[in-house]
Amino acid sequence: MSPAPYAPPEKRSLTLRGHRSSVSLEPEFWAAFRAVAARRGQALNALAAEIDAGRPPEVGLACALRTFVLREALAGRIAGPADAGAP
Structure with missing residues (x-):
């Protein structure tokens, strides 16, 4: 089941x-x-710790995680919803 659009x-x-x-x-x-x-x-915690250690102090962890995920997606290393069979 895919997440609802525009979920909080x-x-x-x-x-x-x-x-x-x-x-x-x-x-x-x-x-x-x-x-x-x-x-x-x-492990998720290990990857988060790696990203946390590399972020500048003025960048929040949530922002750093989103940016990391976006860069992975733009590099083609994450399948998008269309690739996974979602509408």
Whole structure:
């Protein structure tokens, strides 16, 4: 089942280097982020920690995760909804 169009962000907890952090992302970004982590063979928390460590302090974690997912999608490393058979 695909997410509803224009769904509000969903808050999830991540553990980054032993510390809990809450992040709000839209369902499509969570799905794509999980897909990238799976493709890389990484746990979601490990990939989030890697992105967190590389972001400038003035960029929020949610923004960094969205930007990462967008760059992966633009590079063709994430299947889009049409590629996955969704309408």
